[in-house]
Amino acid sequence: MYTGYKKKHVKFTFKSIIRLIIFSVIIFFIISYISGQKLNSSLSIDPTISINEKQSNFILGKTTEIGNNIYNSIPEGSRQQLENLNQTPAVNFIQEKINLIKEASQGFPQKQIKEIQKMLLKNVYENSLRNIDSQ
DSSP: OOOOOOOOOOOOOHHHHHHHHHHHHHHHHHHHHHHHHHHHHHTTSOTTSOHHHHHHHHHHHHHHHHHHHHHHHSOHHHHHHHHTGGGSHHHHHHHHHHHHHHHHTTTHHHHHHHHHHHHHHHHHHHHHHHHHHHO
């Protein structure tokens, strides 16, 4: 007969207290260092807006800068193809299929609920007929 896990006796010694204190001090210094770095880097944007806006503006600026660098590094022919991508037959075909799927999925949960209700009623009906015939 299995009665459960055996309980281990955990010793809480002076060594474990020292380790816990050292670990907590290290974590505290890491967190304070990281939070200081983020605040210092985002303070250079504009002191009149909140910290969240500073961070989002900083991230938006960096992503725009990276995107522009990538776009400028693409050859001219490839740039024109990217700019005219939405006019290609393949993209038009995919867009039509996406629109078709959107139209077909309108009211999808309600349709599924009705189908499940119909199946349940049909199963109850068939089971009732079988019970009556078996009596």
